[in-house]
Amino acid sequence: MSAAVVAYPPLRRRVVNVAMLTLSGLCTLLVVGVLLTILLYLLWNGAHSLTLHFFTQLPAPVGEPGGGVRNAIIGTLKLLSLATLIGVPIGLLGGIYLSEFAGGWSGFAVRYTTDLLNGVPSVVMGIFVYTLVVLPMHHFSTLAGGIALGIMMIPIALRSTEDFLRAVPRSLREGGLALGASKSETIFTIVIPAAIYGILTGILLDIARVAGETAPLLFTAFGNQYDSPGWLQPTASLPVVIYNYAISPYDSWHQQAWAAGFVLLSGLLAVSVVARLILARGKKLSHG
Amino acid sequence: MARSFSANAVQIRRPDIDRFAHSDAAAERERNQLPWPQFTVADLNFFYGNHQALKNINLIVPNRRVTAFIGPSGCGKTTLLRTFNRMNETVPNTRVEGRIRLGEHDLFSYPVTTLRRVVGMVFQKPAPFPKSIFDNVAYGLRLEHRLNKREMAEKVEQSLRRAALWDEVKDKLHQSANGISGGQQQRLCIARALAVDPEVLLLDEPCSALDPISTAKIEDLLFELKEFCTIVIVTHNMLQAARVADYVGFFLNGELIELNRAKHIFQNPDQQQTQDYITGRFG
Numbered sequence: 358m359s360a361a362v363v364a365y366p367p368l369r370r371r372v373v374n375v376a377m378l379t380l381s382g383l384c385t386l387l388v389v390g391v392l393l394t395i396l397l398y399l400l401w402n403g404a405h406s407l408t409l410h411f412f413t414q415l416p417a418p419v420g421e422p423g424g425g426v427r428n429a430i431i432g433t434l435k436l437l438s439l440a441t442l443i444g445v446p447i448g449l450l451g452g453i454y455l456s457e458f459a460g461g462w463s464g465f466a467v468r469y470t471t472d473l474l475n476g477v478p479s480v481v482m483g484i485f486v487y488t489l490v491v492l493p494m495h496h497f498s499t500l501a502g503g504i505a506l507g508i509m510m511i512p513i514a515l516r517s518t519e520d521f522l523r524a525v526p527r528s529l530r531e532g533g534l535a536l537g538a539s540k541s542e543t544i545f546t547i548v549i550p551a552a553i554y555g556i557l558t559g560i561l562l563d564i565a566r567v568a569g570e571t572a573p574l575l576f577t578a579f580g581n582q583y584d585s586p587g588w589l590q591p592t593a594s595l596p597v598v599i600y601n602y603a604i605s606p607y608d609s610w611h612q613q614a615w616a617a618g619f620v621l622l623s624g625l626l627a628v629s630v631v632a633r634l635i636l637a638r639g640k641k642l643s644h645g
Numbered sequence: 646m647a648r649s650f651s652a653n654a655v656q657i658r659r660p661d662i663d664r665f666a667h668s669d670a671a672a673e674r675e676r677n678q679l680p681w682p683q684f685t686v687a688d689l690n691f692f693y694g695n696h697q698a699l700k701n702i703n704l705i706v707p708n709r710r711v712t713a714f715i716g717p718s719g720c721g722k723t724t725l726l727r728t729f730n731r732m733n734e735t736v737p738n739t740r741v742e743g744r745i746r747l748g749e750h751d752l753f754s755y756p757v758t759t760l761r762r763v764v765g766m767v768f769q770k771p772a773p774f775p776k777s778i779f780d781n782v783a784y785g786l787r788l789e790h791r792l793n794k795r796e797m798a799e800k801v802e803q804s805l806r807r808a809a810l811w812d813e814v815k816d817k818l819h820q821s822a823n824g825i826s827g828g829q830q831q832r833l834c835i836a837r838a839l840a841v842d843p844e845v846l847l848l849d850e851p852c853s854a855l856d857p858i859s860t861a862k863i864e865d866l867l868f869e870l871k872e873f874c875t876i877v878i879v880t881h882n883m884l885q886a887a888r889v890a891d892y893v894g895f896f897l898n899g900e901l902i903e904l905n906r907a908k909h910i911f912q913n914p915d916q917q918q919t920q921d922y923i924t925g926r927f928g
Contacts, residue, residue: 528772532834534735536785536841537762546784551775 399622403615411616416582416593419607426617428584432499432592433621436578437568439503439588440510444567445560448514452556455515456522457544468516475512482509483573491577497591502578506567513566517559521552554639561632565625571596595621682746683708683845683875684729689743691724691733698724700899702743706892708844711867711876713886713907716896716922722879725896726847729877730764731757747845762789765838766847770854771830773822773837778814781822781833785841800840808836809866828859835866839874846870848878852885864889883923887911895919 365371400407410425417424455467486505491497525548533543549556578592580601585592595617602614684706691699699721706712714722727733728741734757745752752760762785773781782801786792792800801818805811810832814825822833831851838846852860867876867889880886886893887907894904895918903916914920 526772528768528770529774531732531735531768532772532774532837533784535730535732535761535766535768536788536837537758537760538785538788539758542788547774 396619396622396626399615399619403612403617403619406609406612406616407619411613412620415584416598416613419610422609424613426593426595426598426613426620428581429593429595429598429617430620432578432581432585432594433568433596435499435585435588435592436502436506436574436594437564439499440506440567441560441564443504443507444510444563445514448511448560448563449518449556451511451515452518452522453544453549455519457540457548471512471515474508475516478572479509479570480572480576483576486573487576494589496589497577497579499578499585499588499590499592502574502592502594503588505573505577506570509567509570509573510563513563514560517563518552518556521555521559522548524555525551554635558632558636558639561628561635565628565632568625568628569596569621571600575600681708682706683748684752684877685744685746686725687744687746689725689728689741689745691721691728691742692740693736694738698899699728702901704894704901704904706875706877708875709871709873710891711871711878711889712892712894712904713890714877714879714894714896715881715883715886716902718881720896721899722894722896723849726849726877726879727766729845729847730761730766732761732766762841763843764845764847765841765843767831767834767838767849767851769850771827771834773830773833775821775823777819778822778825778833779818782836782840784837789841804836804840805833807839807870808832809862809869810836826859828855828862831855831859831863832866835863835870839870843874845875845877848876850879850881853881860885895922897922 366374408425410423412425412430413427414423414425415428416426451467451471455464459467482505486501486508490501490504494501529547529551530543533547534540538546574594574597578594578597580597581591581593599614599617599621602610602617605611682705684704686702686704686706689699689702690697702721702725714726716722724733728745729747729752731752733739733741747755747760747764755763774784776784779801782804783797786797786800802811802815805814810829813829814833817824822830825833831854835846835851852863855863864885867878870876871891878886878889890907892904893907893910895902895910895914895916897918902918903910903914905915910919911923914923
């Protein structure tokens, strides 16, 4: 056998390598491209309406120029706060239970129902909360909308919390137990702090996910041309405003829908970026 | 040899640990130079599901000495070590039969959190908590004691000095414990265990992930620690056992083949199997 001087891999491997690299590169471009296209398209169509007034004024009556979506922006923020207040504690505690305490059978039951809940179509969730909250109260409200979004947040908050807790190495738990900490002391002083950045990231992404939900809000928060004081009135929200304006026959409303879409998407992007930053910071802390 | 930890104290969930470290019993042991049994194990069997990992173990671990458990992988030495502080109970589907005494009392009569403070443990892989160096050492103290700032700082310094780590970390106590080297992390784990004044320190292959220099530092440390602590160390490294141990137990397939003074085991073992293992004929 002659000694192989050239360390090149055989031609076939090089060809496959180049082909796969090109393919995955193209797919990446496609994904990033779609997002950029959407963003630019929204900006292109909505830029005309994106003025300061758009953020500070109430919607103008049909036919009048100008007007804004202040009430929808505030409404979305209120809905999301309420949803977080409802969905996050339940998801968090459920995730802790699943990861740390659940036995084989109960773990399976909780996990399975959570996955089913995650699969419930959002419009069904809207009708459900409509029957549960709106009908007894006889009117639409921020409260009902927040409850609908909150229930939708539970499955993802729960599963992401569980995943991040499970990722905490066994050695850390044993380290705590070996120092005489009880199981719950170990969980609350070591395991959760070690996973906290991941858990926060999961919750932020969860909020971003329900922020764009429209269907459940149609039956619960409904919509409102004016500000909605308190929690028991119908309220406008960005997704519903986009929906209503987009199916309207007026050009000026179409433009406002584009602009509202841009505002919503930018907000979600900002939340995602913050979430990634938090996760990166957590990684940096735990690896020196 | 009367331990101050009497049966009625067992009901107290959080006894003052100083009673263990600086008790009359400790003073009495000072006068009694002869080792007395720290652990007395009788007819111990241990099962992982249907697999029997320990078979009819009978042995005595002398106090304030270094006892090393050696043997090939899967021989049960780590399982026995983890029985001493009941860490095995965190593994589902396990069962233990037989008796173990810690000093004069049944090991299983102690509340498990108390037991684990009296019997500290250091694991194979250094696993500092993702907190600062100071908070790592203070962790065990904060569980039990309301120390003021100064007392806490003193105790942390004392523990780090005992673990021969103080000079290397005194300027970065409040930096992340993940930023120091693997050897330093392992000594930090020892300091963390020492902070609560344990009577016993269990070491589960503490040097297997470390370089020779870090290993030497930890071995040196053991000589000082045995002044106030009983040490049980599991090791794969026969030379390490020869260097640090006063007593050596050799395990094979879940059985204790023999336990004797280290010199005796390495120079003139009673059993042929021990002879074969330490001369490298198997394992």
